Amino acid sequence: MHRVKRIAAIVMTVIMLAAAAGTVMANNLNDQLESVQKRMQDQQSRASQAQKQVNSVSGQLKKIQGDLDGATAEYSTIQSKLTYTEEKIEQNTEILAKAETNLTERSKVLNKRMRDIYQNGQVSYLDVLLGASDFTDFTTRMDILKRVVNQDITLITKVKAERELILQKKAELERDRAAIEQLHAAANEKRLAIAARKNEREAVLASAVNERDTAEQAYQELLETSRQIEQLIRNSQSGKGGSTSGTGIMAWPAAGPITSPFGWRTHPIFGTQRFHSGIDIGADYGDIVSAADGGVVIYSDWMGGYGKAIIIDHGGGISTLYAHNSELLVGEGERVRKGQAITRAGSTGYSTGPHLHFEVRENGSPVSPMGYLP
Known part of the structure; x- marks a missing residue:
């Protein structure tokens, strides 16, 4: 009988110890969870604050x-x-x-x-x-x-x-x-x-140009801006009628030589492949840039790495983009004619010297401008 009582006492002690250990473990887990959650909140708060303070290139x-x-x-x-x-x-x-x-x-x-x-x-x-x-x-x-x-x-x-x-x-x-x-x-x-x-x-x-991380950041920003341009153009073109002032045959927007062609190219320092969504045309500060064809200006403002830029919708899913300008001469909603002065060349955005970055896009996606230029 005494033996049974001792066994029962031992079992009760074990149960009590287990319960106490469980409570301690639960408390520890709760403390750890709260600590992790607090750290996550701190990180989120820090990340949110950093996001407000960090300036992209x-x-x-x-x-x-x-x-x-x-x-x-x-x-x-x-x-x-x-x-x-x-x-x-x-x-x-x-x-x-x-x-x-x-x-x-x-x-x-x-x-x-x-x-x-x-x-x-x-x-x-x-x-x-x-x-x-x-x-x-x-x-x-x-x-x-x-x-x-x-x-x-x-x-x-x-x-x-x-x-x-x-x-x-x-x-x-x-x-x-x-x-x-x-x-x-x-x-x-x-x-x-x-x-x-x-x-x-x-x-x-x-x-x-010289720091890999910054250059990669700049490139990724350009890709993101390019995607935003694509979406902007598609949104602008959706729901429009068939009327267009474009002729389908474009004129050169600037008189200089091509300094960088359309397509993939190798980074001069890092050797990585980069996609160039347009052509670069040599120009001096203040040179007049003309509309390649008639159409409606759907964007005229700063555009990330493109600097001061203009996009013209020519109808039929065709649009053109003019980037790195020093001055924008036309505003959104204006109808422009082929050969009309629309900007002055410059070196705004991701540019190390004055030139015109010129793009042709079909339904928002960049294509080689050489298929449209004489």
Whole structure:
């Protein structure tokens, strides 16, 4: 009996120990689970925060390009003010020179008049009048005296006015010269800002070209942008009627040579294969880029690694894309004709020098432009 009780006690102890161990294990598992969940939440929070803070290569270039465009526009404004002020100085200088010439001539006449009075003595106007022999002579002398007096008054007034004009113009010139110095300083400051932005842009691009990870990121972004373009074009073309202003025969959008063809090419540093969805046409900054065919502009804005870009829908599933521009001359929804100026060539986005990236797409997918160009 005692033996049975001992066995029962042992069993109860084991059960209690097992329950306690289970509780501890459960608590440990719960703690671990909560710890893992907390770490996951922290990681998600960190990833979300990082996603907000991280700028893609395209985002960096867009910001830098915006700052560069702003600095360039301010510099152009300052240059316009500078030109206007310099023209104003030139005009005031001419007026001042003419006024000084007039003052010199009138001063000579006035000085001669003063010398004559000094040498001959001051003649009493009353003596001149009383010396008249008759009334007619009196009237004549009165008229002559009036003319002399008026001439003296006019001469003195003009000399005084010329002197005041000279003083005024000299003061204006001093103000203009001070303004010129300020404008020169402001222009120099903007030039330095532009140079700094260009250096920053070149540094980002150098990183994109020479660092494998950044280059791969840039390439993947371009692929994603290309897919977005494809979807954008398909969405734009869906539901449209058959009306089109395209001729089906395209003209060259720029006059330069092809610097990079359509299709697969090898990365110059890493040796990896890269797909080039269009052709690059050589162009200088500011060169006019023309519409390859008539159509409707369905996109006109910054487009990731493509920089400032335009897409034209020509109808019949055909569209063209023009990228890396410095300036966009037409907006979304505008109908353009073949050969119309639509952009100015540049080097925005993933570009190491000014050129035009030109694409032809059939139903959104890139095809060789050479099949459409003469």
